[in-house]
Amino acid sequence: MPSPAELLGRLVRFIGEVLGASSLRFEVGTTIVLLGVLLVFLQLVARPVSRWVTADAAGLAGVGRAMALAAEAGTDAVVSLGGGGIIRTTDALARLQTVASLPLLGHVARAAARSGVPLRVLVNDPIAASLAAATVDAAHVSTATMERQGRTRIVIVAEGRPAIAGLAMTTRARPAAAFAFGSLREEALLHLDGLRSSAGSLTTASAEAAQAPSLRLGGGSALIGPELFQAGADLRSSVDERTMVIAGNRLIGLAVAAIVVGSVLALVGLVDLGAILVGAARG
């Protein structure tokens, strides 16, 4: 029977062998940048001390009033979760935007539940549909309005971004308020135009950089770029939401510093920081 010291020795040797058989895929600089995101975030999770000032860029905090007006008018509200979906063939950023839209859907759903306004949620993916349904159900539970749960509909439009845009353009419904959260790409303006022309108000949020002008032109309030990921922190007081935004802001500060310092170093011809950070892979 080996002694504890021998077991420890074997463990150390095993770890040494594993490390010895490994190498970094990227250059050191790139690896540190990738790990830096996690490290900054984890450090903040451990000690999230910082002042928080609510921004509410798209006026989502006032959605309760819009719902009250909708209840008076006897109409519904529509929330589109964009064209990204969860399981459909799209890139990770689009899927992440759909996940990031769920807290916003939850916020709208709670306001709708309190006011008794039926909600119609448009998705193009069955998994996104089940997540949306769970979010809306949770809203009804948290507002103790389970009796109103059956009035909300989750509409699975079809596969593909043009389908959801086409539905928004051709719908005859007249909701009191329309919301579009998530990944909106080339079809963005068609999608938003369709929602805006039939709804009383429009609020949009998308982290697609190329479509930032479309969100501005689409009318109503808009959260563009990183604001989609930050919005949840303004709507809820949960520590982890705000920690995430604080971590993001610190990383943006670091990135700006790196750009300024790197530009100066490159201009004086000392070192090309960009090449170091982009790096090259080894197998």
Add this chain to the structure above:
Amino acid sequence: MSERRVSWALLGPGLLVVVLGAAWLLPELPALGLEASDDGAPAGMGATFDELGPDPLVLVGFDADIGTYAEVRPTVRTVMADLLARDARIAFVSLTVEGRAVALAEQARLERAEANANRLLDLGLIPGAEAGLVDLTKGIRPGENPTAQAFAREVAATGIAAFDAIVVVGGNDLGPRSWIEQVAPRIEPVPIVAITPSVLLPEVLPYVASGQLAALLGTPRDGAAYRATAEVGPLERLVEPGGPRPLPVLIGLLVALGVMGQALVVRLIGATRSLGDRDDA
């Protein structure tokens, strides 16, 4: 909205289509041309292909979007003809269903135009989005390719390392950015070039500046300039005869200028009047 505005709103788009159709039928005007004077982008694409060496293997990630493919189609066909004229062997792979549909149509077109079937390999559709891209770097399973068996065997044996360059036809959800993020870090450095519609420019242009994309044809002007300079030799039949006509493009631009300019002028006049009223008050 007044009746006149309603009439314009309904008739305007239809009238525009008629005018554009008529402009399409008119002969070319020598004063108009889509080719840009700054030939950096097309020259970059040509230089990348020049550096490939003899008999290169090129992997084409074909994920065009059906809606925006019309913008890049002439350029894509010219790139394919250019590569075949350089004795390249081309393997097509898609990660999206729409991209796969368009890729099949293009391969069928190459077949009808009697392109050398030994130099064309169909790697099919790989599901799983980014997971599929990562899987591509671990190994390639060519499937049945009766006309390019030697090519298929070579690719199956060596995997993605067999390829000397990657051409990404973008537009759909998975495009050059996904290839740079998921494939480039996992393989030995090979040039990645892209052909994308202009809607993707904000996302892909930074990759050109950082060197992660060796070349990009991302605007109709770049595409026109590349098509004007590409030497495809006897494979002219593979190229689309004539690209977008400059006159309809000009009319479209003028309509856009007119509508937006009129709105800005009205706004300016309104702002000036209200300033004047305030001064009077």
Add this chain to the structure above:
Amino acid sequence: MRRPTITGLVVVVGLLLLADLLVVNSALQDVAGVVVDATILVAAGAALAAGAALVARRLGDLWRRRGDPIGALLVIAGVAAMIAAGLRPGSDGTSDPAVQWLLAALLIPIASTLFGLLFVSTIAAARRSVATGSREAVVLVTATVVTIVLLVPLSGGIGSWLSDAGGSVLGSAVMSVFRGLLIGIALLGAVYAARTMLGIGTADE
């Protein structure tokens, strides 16, 4: 409330794939490869299930006479036509001429037409935005007008000048704004993904 097993699975898979990205190790690569293969199978299965669920839902709508019956009929007819074209005995699958015809004659023109509408929608939206008086819209549309002038396709010396100016505007002014946006999106997206991957917090209440 997220179940702990799902959270645990996300954490394990996420950290495994992140480690495989950063470190080159054959054993790690093999394990990550299994996870990637499983992901591809799940994605393929989910895509099939999504199609089947769509058809089932539309059939249910028709049976119960709810929703849009014409839309439901069109969806079912379209799916049936494509499946019949691609899977009938003797068909070449996706390369079959019938499938290619359906794509070329129906799907591609419809999708292209939809995106052709973007031209009209965009300039109408621009006009509307300026009319509503938003300062941001006025700046955006003014910059658009200037950029459009630079895009006018003229030949000769004037065309060269316009093209060079357009390239400078695009490469410097416009891209500097977009770079900032892209950096912000990338960093916030990375942190959000890290949060999700580490199972911190919930997606909804």
